[in-house]
Amino acid sequence: MSSVPIALLGVCGLRHCAAQHLGCEQVASYALILVIGIGSVAFHATLLREAQALDELPMLWVIVAFVYATLQSREYRTRSGPSARWRILLLVYACASTCVYFTCGFTPFLISYGASIGALVVLNIQHCLLGELRSSALALQLLIGAACTYIGGFLPPLLPG
Numbered sequence: 001m002s003s004v005p006i007a008l009l010g011v012c013g014l015r016h017c018a019a020q021h022l023g024c025e026q027v028a029s030y031a032l033i034l035v036i037g038i039g040s041v042a043f044h045a046t047l048l049r050e051a052q053a054l055d056e057l058p059m060l061w062v063i064v065a066f067v068y069a070t071l072q073s074r075e076y077r078t079r080s081g082p083s084a085r086w087r088i089l090l091l092v093y094a095c096a097s098t099c100v101y102f103t104c105g106f107t108p109f110l111i112s113y114g115a116s117i118g119a120l121v122v123l124n125i126q127h128c129l130l131g132e133l134r135s136s137a138l139a140l141q142l143l144i145g146a147a148c149t150y151i152g153g154f155l156p157p158l159l160p161g
Helices: 003-018 024-046 047-079 084-104 106-129 138-152
Strands: none
Touching: 003 024, 003 106, 024 047, 047 084, 047 106, 084 106
16 A cells, blocks of 8 residues: 555656746656555565566666765756766666566675665755755754664564574
């Protein structure tokens, strides 16, 4: 049932993007969240490997889109955002991680996904701590709390046993 709210978040986000005329990086992020919700429904309803890929790969791709959006927002604020090199690196990383998913199995993919989350968290904490964002102490606490919660949910599948 948690898949439905994820899909609805994607739909609401896309409507917000259209209403606010937001950039393609936000549209891509919300579209991928919608795909995650649909893929999660498909996977849990069928338990097929193809549906699992439709659930898990967009999770990686949306994090890469979030990293790009974070870098893009830095460009908006500081006029020194992601160069073409960053765009190419993120695209190559997403493609390589997708290939790893299909060739090496779940554990290397999970590590790749965790590294992507780590990069996103570090970038956003950096933004908050360096004052690149006008954020309150509460926003920083929420970011750190979300990161710790995510790490708490991410680590158990990696533990032996």
